[in-house]
Amino acid sequence: MDVERLERPVSEIMTSPARTVDPEMAVTDAARILWHEGIGALIVETDEVAGIVTESDVVRGVCASHDPEQLRVRELMTDLVITVGPEETIRDASVRMQDNDIKKLPVVDDTGTLVGVVTTTDIAESIAPSFDDVLAEFAE
Known part of the structure; x- marks a missing residue:
């Protein structure tokens, strides 16, 4: 693996803008967004990053027998949000995810403003050699 790939900034691989929702949104509406947009998490935002809610x-x-029409995002979200800065490296994000057993990190700038989100999938795709790279190795 090309270790230089790990030293690139998170800003190069993050998804921006991140999809946000209000903490008072019904869980059914949040589930529809997750499904229709094909994403695994929503950042819960008020004036700042307030939480994250995942699939x-x-x-x-729902499995706890809560009525998803009555249940609000704030009741399910994780409010202790681990974040990463856009200038931090892919390695930094990877370590933070591993240390905290999480798969998604909101990306916030120095002012605390949400600028994106990075996932384990983003990291894996950024560090795995491309098919062209693999073919080039065999051609040498």
């Missing part, structure tokens, strides 16, 4: 959170809430 797993939604499933857990």
